[in-house]
Amino acid sequence: QVQLQESGPGLVKPSQTLSLTCTVSGGSIRSGDYYWSWIRQPAGKGLEWIGHIYSSGNTNYNPSLKSRVTISVDTSKNQFSLRLSSVTAADTAVYLCARSITGTDATSHYYYYMDVWGSGTTVTVSS
């Protein structure tokens, strides 16, 4: 059974770069037709998709964060990572990683859902 675990600093100073890693266990990050996503959730608020990466390195990002986000993958370590630059207090949130299942069915409609989630890690931006 695939499990995901986020790791990284819990405190980041304003204007610096937030860096998190998601470690995949119980399966290979290269197997299957999956994307690997980052999502965040400020305290008491809703979910915000940050972006995702395929094992080949192909990425998509949320347009509202695209200029500051980089998602990368290290298949040798079975990990994928998030870097968010120039952080402010507005970036304080729980950051979650997830496995995304995608595809196009017989009706030519594209489906996308996240079936496995990490437990999340809280990142606070403060001096």
Next chain:
Amino acid sequence: SYELTQSPSVSVSPGQIASITCSGHNLGDKYVCWYQQKPGQSPVVVIYKDSKRPSGIPERFSGSNSGNTATLTISGTQAMDEADYYCQAWDSSTVVFGGGTKVTVL
């Protein structure tokens, strides 16, 4: 950018039907999934591809999607169903979440 709109809250009595809606332009042309999130926990997908239930999700959870509205229905709502529910779709190479609906079982 594409937007999904959900009502902030829904209240339901135990054993009754809870209906949670998610609206977006021509949403029926897209596949929608639904996540349940309980306090302090990560989201869990309860419906994908509009109406499919993952293994382990109770049959009381069902979904539909047509026109501009997708609906998650909980039949015979139980106290354990009290949670936040989020709809999600894919548009223009981006994942879009609804703002979430808090379901309270009174």
